[in-house]
Amino acid sequence: MAGFARQLGRPSGLRGRAVGAMLNRANRNTVAQAVDALSLPSGSVTADVGFGGGVGLDLLLEAVGGTGTVHGVDVSQTMLTRAAHRYRHDIRSGRLQLHDASMSELPLPNDSLDGLLTVNTIYFVPDLAGPFAEFTRVVKDTGRVVVGMGDPDAMEKEPYTAYGFRIRPVAEVREALASAGLAVEQDVRVGRGAAAVHLLVAAPVAPA
Numbered sequence: 461m462a463g464f465a466r467q468l469g470r471p472s473g474l475r476g477r478a479v480g481a482m483l484n485r486a487n488r489n490t491v492a493q494a495v496d497a498l499s500l501p502s503g504s505v506t507a508d509v510g511f512g513g514g515v516g517l518d519l520l521l522e523a524v525g526g527t528g529t530v531h532g533v534d535v536s537q538t539m540l541t542r543a544a545h546r547y548r549h550d551i552r553s554g555r556l557q558l559h560d561a562s563m564s565e566l567p568l569p570n571d572s573l574d575g576l577l578t579v580n581t582i583y584f585v586p587d588l589a590g591p592f593a594e595f596t597r598v599v600k601d602t603g604r605v606v607v608g609m610g611d612p613d614a615m616e617k618e619p620y621t622a623y624g625f626r627i628r629p630v631a632e633v634r635e636a637l638a639s640a641g642l643a644v645e646q647d648v649r650v651g652r653g654a655a656a657v658h659l660l661v662a663a664p665v666a667p668a
């Protein structure tokens with residue numbers, strides 16, 4: 461279980477590749493709804509932070525069309541290498557840029573994105589203030605941020621989350637977004653019942 465939890469936090473090696481494929485299957489619907497929630501016109505500039513197996517890269521590339529740009533950010537060499545091979549044509553054409561970087565230090569200019577999503581990643585960061593400040597910095601005033609997270613009560617019941625996952629109440633995540641200048645407009649639930657995943661859809665607060 462500890463090994464599986466580590467793989468989810470930073471997939472690595474052959475096992476990491478299998479975990480990436482599993483994540484793509486398990487999370488496709490959630491990530492698709494996160495992409496929808498960004499309401500991206502074609503030609504948009506976007507990012508998937510902690511893209512893992514890369515299903516979000518696929519869906520974002522489709523959403524932004526031939527004139528848009530997608531940034532993929534991850535700390536896992538295995539996921540970066542896998543995506544570099546799989547999306548080599550999109551990288552060559554300039555539609556996709558991959559970054560070996562952490563969400564707490566995004567290698568992206570200020571006000572450069574129309575939309576940013578991050579799904580199933582915040583369990584792996586010790587504090588939310590740094591990453592959320594980065595999201596605010598890189599997203600335009602007109603942009604949107606979607607933070608996807610498992611329902612905390614459901615996550616607590618999963619045996620692997622005992623090994624290093626930071627499970628936070630939804631209210632705490634909303635407060636951290638607000639402190640970073642991101643107002644949650646919607647909590648879209650994906651899945652059935654109380655265990656449904658939360659997609660917190662947030663917009664930059666206009667300066668007073």
Ligand SMILES: C[S@@+](CC[C@H](N)C(=O)[O-])C[C@H]1O[C@@H](n2cnc3c(N)ncnc32)[C@H](O)[C@@H]1O
Pocket residue numbers: 468469470471483484487491509510511512513514516533534535536539561562563564578579580581584585
């Ligand atoms: C559980 S996977 C989720 C992947 C994908 N978003 C999904 O929902 O299927 C977590 C991903 O976040 C990445 N990750 C962990 N910490 C990160 C950080 N500080 N910055 C960027 N990515 C991170 C991991 O390497 C891994 O690929």
